Amino acid sequence: SRYQIAVIIGSLRKDSFNRKLANAIVKLAPPEFSFKQVQIGDLPLYNQDDDGNQAESVKRLKDEISAAQGLLFVTPEYNRSIPGVLKNAIDHASRPHGQNVWAGKPAGILGASTGAVGTALVQQHLRNVLAHLDVPTLGQPEAFIQVRDGLFDEVGNIGEGSRHFLQNWMDHYVAWVKKIAA
Template identity: 70%
Template sequence: MSQYTIAVFVGSLRRDSFNRKLAHAMANLAPANFTFEQSQIDDLPLYNQDDDDLPALAVVRLKAEIKKAHGLLFITPEYNRSLPGMLKNAIDHASRPYGQSAWTGKPAGVLGVSVGAVGTALAQQHLRNVLAYLDVPTLGQPEAFIQAKDDLFDASGNIGESHRSFMQGWMNQYVDWVKHYTVK
C-alpha cells in the first residue's frame, strides 16, 4: 500500500487546545504517504441506543470516516483523571449497534498533552481499556505522557527541538504499527 489515511480524534473543544496543536504537529512528523484527517466529533448527539436504527447524519459521517481510514490516532486531554465525555461519546456512537462497530481491527495510536506533570497518563490508560474491548490494536510502546511546556512547540507550531527526537521516534513506531496491520 502506498498511501495511508489516518483518522484523528482530538478530545478537546478548546480553541487553543494543546492537543489540537499536538495533532497538527504530529502529522508534520509523518512520511508524505500518510495523510492525517481530523474527524469532527463535536456535532454528535449524545449516544442513545434508541437511535441505533436511524443514526444522525453526523454519526453516519463519523462511521464512514473510520471505515475509510487505514489507522486511527487519538489525542486526548485528561479530564478528572479520565478521557473527555465528548471523545467517549464518539467512540460509543461508532461502536454501535452491537456487532457493527466501525473500530474493529483498526490500528491506533494514543497520545495526549496536559499541563500536569504526568501528562495524560490516566486518560490514555482509560482510553486504551475502551479500545481493547472494541478490538482496536493499540501501539503499546513508546508511551508518550507529554507535559505542556513552553518549548513543546516552536514558533511555527511544530514539535520543538528539545522534544523532536522523542516525538519523531514515536511517529516512526506508529507508522510501522499501521503498516503492520494494513499489509496483511
C-alpha cells in the first residue's frame, strides 16, 4: 500500500474494546491504506540508562514507527489520563535525544471507554505529549466513543448506529495523512 499506518493501542487487555475498535475502523479505509498494530506489551519499562543500548523490542518499535507514513492511536482513558503502557512506548520511541521517530508523522487519535466522557481527557493529554514530539494530530472531527451495546455488530464491524460517524472520521483521517505524509 502507498500509506502504511502504525496503529498503537493503549490497552493490553485480551478483549480490549479499543483493540476491537482499531480492528473495525481500519475496514473503513481505502485500499491504498494498510494498517499494522505495533506491539508495546513486551517493552521494558523505560530507563534512560539504557538509551545507548536499547532492547530489541524497542528497536523493533522504532523501526516500525520509522517505516510508517502515519500513526493511529486508539486508547482507553486510565484515571483521566494516558495508560502507563502507552506512555512507556511513546517515551521509548522518542529517545535517545535527537532520535525521536514520532516526529512529523501525521496522527489520528481515537478512544473508547465505558465511562461517559468517552476518553476525552486522555485524548487531550495525548495531544499535549504529541505536540511536544512534533507529531501533527488531526484536530477535527474528534471521536469520543462510549462503549454501548451495538457499538460492534455480530462479526466485529462498527455497528449501524456509529458507522456513519466513524466513516466520516476515517475519511477526514485519510485526507489528513495524504496532505501531511512525505
